[in-house]
Amino acid sequence: MRLEGGRELPYDALVLATGARPRKLSLAGADLEGVHLFRTLADVDAMKEAFVAGAKLVVIGAGYIGLEGAAVARQMGLDVTVIETAVRPLARVTSPEVAGFFLDEHTRQGVRFVLGGQPAVIKGQDRVRAVGLADGTEIPADLVLTGIGVNPETTLAQHSNLAVDNGVVTDAQCRTDDPAIFAIGDCANRPISHYDNRRCRLESVHNAIEGAKIVAATILGKEATLETPWFWSDQYDLKLQIAGLFQGYDHVVFRGGMADRAFAAFYYKGDRLIAVDAVNRPAEFLGVKALLHKRLNVAPDVIADESRPMKEIVAAASKT
Amino acid sequence: MPKITYIEASGKEHVVDAPEGQTVMEAAVKHAVPGIDADCGGACACATCHVYVDPDWLGKTGEAGSMEQSMLDFANDVEDNSRLSCQIKVTGELDGLVVRLPKSQH
């Protein structure tokens, strides 16, 4: 491995954990002062000064990052508008039902949404003044926060001629085509054992930690225990916890009600439980996480039965 | 600065200087105390920062909130004195706190 400046570091094993880079808007004006990306502590520090009560914030992108930003901004008294190209928020990451809940919640908190909106230009002289949409609408802005996804940082892997296809391609042990080189975290694309070895490039803390455990075990000639993917997102006083991968589900059943702001959505593919979105329902999250981890199943009518505590349902499934 | 003693399941002790305002989890992680995984970094989302608070200290650490309690319900080997260490803030009052760590967080 050669560093800039020419120094060489010999290795027996090399781990690429280069993460991902937030996508930049490719619009006129995207480089204006006041337009921010959101990845590192430095990014947050850079917007701190303008991030004050009364300031007009436009968030571009209604994924988890954008919505978490919107929630923090509302709690600090900013005036917030979220622009999303799709017709609903969180379209890539959750069901229409759960997305609808978050849309209502943010609306209730005073966030305005422009759904199906197409940002066309960022206007301003030295500093951002407004975001112009394709239909000619102008949304005034003192500050713009973009959360439009990330691209895996694979430059180094490409220079090393490793296979790259939406991330550095690895096997289940996180090994690239070069057996001495591993790739983990946001930059890597690996088969997920709990989901029929479907290839995924996951973007989560758990995925990064799990990759590290797999590589450490592999280098030591051991086998790591694989968990099912999981994630969380905090917005206002709502704690969303997700276990499993919901993609490919064909129906969803609920415990609890959205009106109580505490509910869980269980995703099924056929009669198989594949994921849960739990809002202020840690027991449902941890219960399903345990079930998926042990590759156990629970029928939809059983899981939807609120008269049975989650813990008991999990214990019963573990015995059969 | 308050001192906290972490005792691993094996009996090995780690005494750590914990700045006020940090959590009992953060102080352990910053000093690389083994046995606290803290996968979610303190968001009360993972239940991998489980500790047993020494019974003498239970009065001072306070009680688990409802979210924390539901998370603890699913941790391994939970006892009456179980807490998630990311939910305990270090204060001057906690100088001398002793917590024990479970065999495993997973």
Ligand SMILES: Cc1cc2nc3c(=O)[nH]c(=O)nc-3n(C[C@H](O)[C@H](O)[C@H](O)COP(=O)(O)OP(=O)(O)OC[C@H]3O[C@@H](n4cnc5c(N)ncnc54)[C@H](O)[C@@H]3O)c2cc1C
């Ligand atoms: C605002 C925000 C909120 C999030 N919230 C959550 C959440 O609630 N739950 C959750 O599970 N996940 C969340 N995530 C996602 C999570 O942070 C990432 O999935 C995780 O950090 C990925 O870890 P990583 O180690 O792969 O990459 P990173 O954490 O991005 O680390 C990669 C590091 O490599 C460095 N690097 C890159 N290229 C090179 C090079 N050539 N040489 C040397 N160094 C290099 C980078 O500078 C960076 O420091 C959030 C992310 C963001 C941005």
Ligand code: FES
């Ligand atoms: S660190 Fe995750 S719950 Fe405490």
